[in-house]
Amino acid sequence: MHEIICPHCKKAFKVDEAGYADILKQVRDSEFDQQLHDRLELAEKDKLNAVELAKSKVSSDMQKIAANKDSEINELKAKLEAGQVERKLAVAEALRAVEKERDVLANELEKAKQDNHSASKLAEAKLSASESAQKLAITEALSKVEKERDELKNSLKQAELEKQLAEKSLKDKYETQIKDRDDAIERLRDMKARLSTKMVGETLEQHCETEFNRIRATAFPNAYFEKDNDAGAGSKGDFIFRDSDNAGTEIVSIMFEMKNESDTTATKKKNEDFFKELDKDRVEKGCEYAILVSLLEPDSELYNSGIVDVFHRYPKMYVIRPQFFIPIITLLRNAAMKSLEYKTELALIKSQSIDITNFENDLDQFKTSFAKNYDLASRKFQTAIDEIDKSIDHLQKTKDALLGTARNLRLANDKAQDVTIKKLIRKNPTMAAKFAELEDNESSNPDE
Secondary structure, three states: OEEEEOOOOOOEEEEOHHHHHHHHHHHHHHHHHHHHHHHHHHHHHHHHHHHHHHHHHHHHHHHHHHHHHHHHHHHHHHHHHHHHHHHHHHHHHHHHHHHHHHHHHHHHHHHHHHHOHHHHHHHHHHHHHHHHHHHHHHHHHHHHHHHHHHHHHHHHHHHHHHHHHHHHHHHHHHHHHHOHHHHHHHHHHHHHOOOOHHHHHHHHHHHHHHHHHHHHHHHOOOOEEEEOOOOOOOOOOOEEEEEEOOOOOEEEEEEEEEEOOOOOOOOOOOHHHHHHHHHHHHHHOOOOEEEEEEOOOOOOHHHHOOOEEOOOOOOOEEEEOHHHHHHHHHHHHHHHHHHHHHHHHHHHHHHHHHHHHHHHHHHHHHHHHHHHHHHHHHHHHHHHHHHHHHHHHHHHHHHHHHHHHHHHHHHHHHHHHHOOHHHHHOOOHHHHHHHHHHHHHHHHOOOO
8 A cells, every 4th residue: 555645635545556556657647748749849840930940041042142133133234234325325426437537538529520530530439448447447346346245145144044043052952951851861761772681770770879879978978778688588679778867766768679671672571560579678678668760661651750659559659760769769858857756756655655564564574473473372371281280180180099098008007006916816726826825935934
């Protein structure tokens, strides 16, 4: 029986072992389930917040890049427009110079016509040469302006291309960060495609051991995390995790099993194929939880969704992917820490109850031993009384016999005292004669 004190009314009441175990299970399970539910909700909220923050950051960065590129594009457009204006001004100036020269030559031609015919031919030749020079100058100016225009257009296209590449690069960067889990799974798939089944399993164990050892000193200074090498019961798990507080009280214990399989393996295993053996190992090694770290069934939406509990099949068992190895240990440990106070209090109550029970057992044992010894002593005392009574009866008989003997001796003595010579020789003449003769001799010899 266990004595428990109500925290409200301070009244003590006793419960049996089954009731005590049920109260302990309710306190631990309800507290753990609530903590686990809160942790999972918080993790989901953090994930959503991180995604939203990444999206907003991507949008902000893209807006900044777009603004910078738009500024560059506007600047290039302004340069292009300025070049076009400059080109128009250069063409107009060249036309004005050519027209001016043409007018001068025309005037000279009219004047030469008035002078003579030969002078007229010379003026026409000069005019023709001037028109050729004018066309050549215009062509060169247009070629120069078009070249500048093409260069500006190429710069504009290059700036737009750089903007598109920067936007795509930034988008890819943050999409990659959001999809880290999927990328990790793909990397593991690529890795195990090149390894055998045994090598893949060993690689997964090494990965989990390395991940734990990275944070052991800071997060789990008092924890035990080692390979399960005890196959005395016929089977063994992969790793056992135990954590305790500074006083040595165990907080949580977990049996781990790591399972993987190469894509080229002929016989494909399922996660549920290992549940029964894992639960057996958990019970035999005295662990509270059992966790299967698995890369089996890579296309299963159930196991790819996150931490999966299989309590409906086996108590306190989870199935996770490798990326949830450290989070599940942290969740279970933190949830157990919350209920450690209740566990410690119940352990204290149980210890006190055990002390009382031991005292009562010792008292009962003393009473039983004393009663047994008293019974033995009482029986021996009664036996002694009976023997004494028997001795008394025997002595009484002996007394009676002795008294009878004394009485007979007295009677015999009385009879002996009553015996006289006269009585003895009264019926014996021979003896009478002898005594008479003897008396005569005595009387005749008085001196003798």
